[in-house]
Amino acid sequence: MTSIDVLDLTKEYGTTRAVDRLTFRVEPGRVTGFLGPNGAGKSTTLRLALGLDRPTSGSVLIGGRMYADHDEPLRLVGALLDAQAAHGARTARDHLLALAVSNRIPVRRVDDVLEQAGIASVAKRRIKTFSLGMRQRLGIAAALLGDPEVVLLDEPSNGLDPEGIIWIRELMRDLARAGRTVLVSSHLMNETATFADHLVVLGRGRLLADTPMPQFIAAHSVRRVRVRTTDPERLSAALARAGHTPVLADDGRCSVDGVTAADVGILAAAEGLPVLELVDERASLEDAYLALTAGAAEFAAPSLQEA
Numbered sequence: 001m002t003s004i005d006v007l008d009l010t011k012e013y014g015t016t017r018a019v020d021r022l023t024f025r026v027e028p029g030r031v032t033g034f035l036g037p038n039g040a041g042k043s044t045t046l047r048l049a050l051g052l053d054r055p056t057s058g059s060v061l062i063g064g065r066m067y068a069d070h071d072e073p074l075r076l077v078g079a080l081l082d083a084q085a086a087h088g089a090r091t092a093r094d095h096l097l098a099l100a101v102s103n104r105i106p107v108r109r110v111d112d113v114l115e116q117a118g119i120a121s122v123a124k125r126r127i128k129t130f131s132l133g134m135r136q137r138l139g140i141a142a143a144l145l146g147d148p149e150v151v152l153l154d155e156p157s158n159g160l161d162p163e164g165i166i167w168i169r170e171l172m173r174d175l176a177r178a179g180r181t182v183l184v185s186s187h188l189m190n191e192t193a194t195f196a197d198h199l200v201v202l203g204r205g206r207l208l209a210d211t212p213m214p215q216f217i218a219a220h221s222v223r224r225v226r227v228r229t230t231d232p233e234r235l236s237a238a239l240a241r242a243g244h245t246p247v248l249a250d251d252g253r254c255s256v257d258g259v260t261a262a263d264v265g266i267l268a269a270a271e272g273l274p275v276l277e278l279v280d281e282r283a284s285l286e287d288a289y290l291a292l293t294a295g296a297a298e299f300a301a302p303s304l305q306e307a
């Protein structure tokens with residue numbers, strides 16, 4: 001069981017602080033969604049974890065050691081960072097074979113991962129003829145080649161069709177169920193909600209949240225009730241008198257934040273209004289995420305003069 005520990009990590013590019021004193025732990029046995037708006041620092045953190053760039057300060061430890069200090073890192077950590085990185089003139093199979101041989105991974109793994117990624121039938125085609133989705137599957141095959149305990153995926157559903165998106169979701173869940181440590185970056189909140197057990201949210205290089213998914217939603221969502229009665233204006237006026245701020249839609253439905261369905265039902269009954277529809281709406285992960293990152297999304301990464 002191998003955890004990832006990000007410890008007081010900072011990365012500056014000139015005057016841009018891409019990652020700002022970040023500390024969090026990614027636990028095995030679950031899928032951790034790594035979220036944040038464009039430029040939040042997700043890819044930089046993953047590159048630092050893989051030793052592809054040097055931190056300005058702080059560190060990332062995988063299984064208690066830096067990536068580069070492991071003897072056979074590809075057998076411990078599999079990563080998909082840039083699916084376009086593979087050499088276009090090679091066939092998919094040759095690309096994986098070269099990776100296997102140079103990392104002392106048994107050659108039989110090549111056919112296993114081609115099969116697992118659903119690209120066995122195109123294994124002998126040159127990579128330059130591949131669609132974005134096929135390249136993405138090849139990148140995932142390469143990440144799984146060393147049968148790693150830790151899997152880092154940067155936007156893995158990029159370019160995948162709906163069937164591919166379901167496949168990658170199930171693959172990530174299976175890896176976590178098998179006790180592996182799975183960290184997956186994304187901008188897509190609703191999609192992340194379909195596979196992540198835990199969330200780490202960044203904004204402007206800083207940690208905004210590190211929390212189990214259900215707690216994240218509960219902590220950041222607003223209660224909202226949707227109600228429809230025979231007289232929307234009268235109900236609206238009654239809600240306003242009770243100190244609420246109802247929003248009336250064209251279809252006669254009324255939304256009210258910060259109340260329960262019971263509150264609204266009792267109020268409607270007191271007004272003698274028949275209730276035609278009354279729904280307790282749970283804010284979606286998208287709403288919760290947008291509320292959390294609203295401040296961070298308005299700006300680019302902070303410059304050092306600002307910080």
Ligand SMILES: Nc1ncnc2c1ncn2[C@@H]1O[C@H](COP(=O)(O)OP(=O)(O)OP(=O)(O)O)[C@@H](O)[C@H]1O
Binds near residue numbers: 018036038300
């Ligand atoms: N090599 C680099 N040189 C200069 N600035 C960089 C470099 N890499 C990243 N940055 C800057 O660091 C910040 C964080 O970028 P990063 O790519 O890590 O964010 P991200 O969260 O992965 O965004 P996206 O979702 O758009 O990929 C951005 O302001 C980016 O412009």
